Amino acid sequence: MRVDRCKQCGAAIVWAINNATMKKAPLDARPWPNYGNIDLDTQRMTYVVLEPEVVENARARGFELYTNHLGTCPARERVPQETEYSKQETEVYEHAN
Numbered sequence: 001m002r003v004d005r006c007k008q009c010g011a012a013i014v015w016a017i018n019n020a021t022m023k024k025a026p027l028d029a030r031p032w033p034n035y036g037n038i039d040l041d042t043q044r045m046t047y048v049v050l051e052p053e054v055v056e057n058a059r060a061r062g063f064e065l066y067t068n069h070l071g072t073c074p075a076r077e078r079v080p081q082e083t084e085y086s087k088q089e090t091e092v093y094e095h096a097n
Helices: 052-060 084-096
Strands: 012-018 024-028 038-041 046-049
Touching: 012 038
Parallel strands: 012 046
Antiparallel strands: 012 024, 038 046
């Protein structure tokens, strides 16, 4: 799993593709035991956003759930609210590979 850094706050992030939308998103690089709602496939770097009732069951079964970094970034207020941030980050990521 390749770990990058958020350009806004410096936090460790990973890029993964949403199975439903096929769009890349920055996820926090570590799971959030009591807060996460994303099931990340670290082999394929794809993810699924879980429904609330599924989240509770997954936590009870010990699943490691992740969060979208846009929801936890302390610099979020300074980040444009549209998709421009993720477009820029995706371009930087794709250019680096």
